[in-house]
Amino acid sequence: MDRDWLDGYSMQNLSNHWIFDPFKVLLTSEQVDFWIIHLNGFALDFSIGFFLIYNRTRPYALCVLCLFHITNSRLFTIGMFPYVCLATMPIFCDANWPRKVLKIFSASKSAVKDNDQDKKCTTSLLPAEANRAKQKVKKLKGAPTYTLKIGWKHKVVGFLLISHIGLQAFLPYSHFITKGYNNWTNGLYGYSWDMMVHTWDTVMAVVKVVDHETGQEHFLDPEAWVQTDRWEKHADMLIQYAQCLKSNLLNGVSTNDYRLSKNISIYVDIWCSLNGRFQQRMFDPRVDLLTADWSPIKEVSWLMPLLTEFSSWRKQITKLEKEIYSWSEYSDVIFVADFPGNLQGIQIILYLIFIFLSVFHKGKVIPWHN
Structure with a gap:
């Protein structure tokens, strides 16, 4: 819930x-x-x-x-x-559901054999038949009874089955152990029960490579060498992405215009919104991903917290979006929130004639253009 x-x-x-x-x-x-x-x-x-x-x-x-x-x-x-x-929906049906379906859609009743065990007997027995039935019951009462012996194979299968069920029930709540895989939402991705509960909207992802020997900064296309944007929202994937990016850059860049030394740093600045909230930074853009500290059992220190104190603004955001989009088919709007004392800027490339900037809450915004 x-x-x-x-x-x-x-x-x-x-x-x-x-x-x-x-x-x-x-x-x-x-x-x-x-x-x-x-x-x-x-x-x-x-x-x-x-x-x-x-x-x-x-x-x-x-x-x-x-x-x-x-x-x-x-x-x-x-x-x-x-x-x-x-x-797999028929799993919830009775064991004899195929017979019932065949009986309904069969052209003749003889196509399906009646199963006396699945029916209640509605006809009355004749006296002779009743006596024979009583004799059979007496014989059954005097028959020896057998008990099923539980061997070691049954115990192993039962243990494995219970262990599997327990593991599947535990994994969605294991985020207190696997803290390194948590982001704004807790839980291992792929093992969580909150399917379709969280909607992510990434407005910008900046990948910056700094060559410390030359002092040059290079900005890369975040879609290069990846097929999805899932890495933008998970710290462990960011670490892997940075290592792969370094390997590809050092092994693949050989032109004179883009020679890189081995002494480089990789930074990312990702602006994301969760379930209609303000766009905000998800990870600290000042942290070098090549040297960032990450552990599966430790909280990610460079993960920026979700600004839940602004969640109540979502109704107002929806109203403003509806109003602004009605101005023109070219109208667009973005709502941004940042942390106190953060002097990092957000770059928005807009090919618009009129640009309006409004401050809804405390803070100071300095617009600039190149």
């Missing part, structure tokens, strides 16, 4: 997808985002398991779950995940 999800900030603007167009006949896009996606999504995750348990509610729950997985397959690029979920 996450507050940002219940407040409707986790999956903003998802209602723009065509799959939600039927809801827009009666609701606005903002109402679809809040009521249909966030609140109904929360109600579905919270209650669907209980409806799948009972036979009376299971058919309706399976229909809703089927629509949910099909919707996810259209909304997100998550590979085979929704289709695997669709294929």
